[in-house]
Amino acid sequence: MSSVPVISLRDVTKVYSLPAGDVVALDHVSLDIMEGEFVAIMGPSGSGKTTLLNQIGSLDVPTSGDLFIAGKNIGEMNDDELTDMRRDTIGYIFQKFNLIPLLTVYENVEYPLILKYGKRDTTGRPIELLKMVGLEGPMLEHKPTEISGGQQQRVAIARALVNDPKILLCDEPTGNLDTKTSKQIMDILTDLNRQGRTIVMVTHDPETATYAHRTIVIRDGRVDP
Template identity: 65%
Template sequence: MTQTPLIRLADVSKVYHLEAGDFTAMDHVSLDIMDNDFVAIMGPSGSGKSTMMNQLGILDVPTSGELLIDGRNVAKLTSLERTHMRRDTIGYIFQKFYLIPLLSAYENVEYPLILKYKKRDTSGKATALLEAVGIDREMSAHRPTQLSGGQQQRVAVARALVNDPKILLCDEPTGNLDRKTGTQIMDILCGLHNEGKTVIIVTHDPKIAEYAQRTIRLEDGRIAES
């Protein structure tokens, strides 16, 4: 039986139009990612890794080619459908955490729920997720600046999980962390993969890539033969 991929990139290119001329950051990339895959994306700086993650995360639109997520052609969705797909299907984890500085750790995790349900959360979900990633109640009251990098990334992971997305897109999630803390974050991501999430992670670190089931290498916007 052939399974339908959860994500399909079919001949996707991304061209940035710059004053100096066009720059092709993704060059005819085709790639299938199956449900519950764990994929590492590696490649030199400037090879198009973040550009590819931005397409996968519907944060940007391909110049040409097709992107299908969960069987749906992203280009054919309305803007509202795209917003819902970003909110409900994809969790984002970035190198720089991007927590909201004025909110506590708890409020950062609760925030996507407020956006979705238009009210404060009473389910205890945010607290449960924070506890699951090792942030206790006391620490949950702290603002991001009062937390270490590793703690901030744990909060960002809890935030990414709060709408129970199928896909976790992680762009250098350990890039700002020391090896030990990075390993702790990877252990959390591995646990989530074991629970059924599809995990896509960009990394420069071969040790981090070893956690994945397969590695895709990008060079000059193309998938390099491996």
């Protein structure tokens, strides 16, 4: 692990304005995550975990404060720069897998490459990554509904890795999985971290959090000191 922050939040506040009033989902959050770190984010339901992950992933913009990814201030990037940064630097793994139902396992993993290069893959990378997460053979032609939850999560991990991101963001990556499958997924994430990828993982499960180097606890939008 290096001592260079790859993610920095400075006084980040996120307010959702609703007809019933404002919801302060993040309240002046400042934190640094180092390159190569494996961090767990824990806290009660509604405390702001997903909101925090969405700001880090630049899927959403802070109401105020500054966010730096790989040394760059997100607030100073234009739309094209943001899109490129999201695509090339960050991989997302969601609790509900978010696979595209009409595409096969293989096509789901290939898809980000088609978006990036505008053509079908010829490098074999999707197959390589699927093999790494334990999927090969006829399975690759199945649709997401035709495989198990654990297998879907492996596909989602392979897809998140296809553009070789430095940072992996995971929201409850084992939330829908049984204990044995959860352990397999956590072993894959641990390997990816050992290869140097920075991992930020939201979990409500203390057992899952033990895989991380450090746990950040968030309550009512505030990070515990």
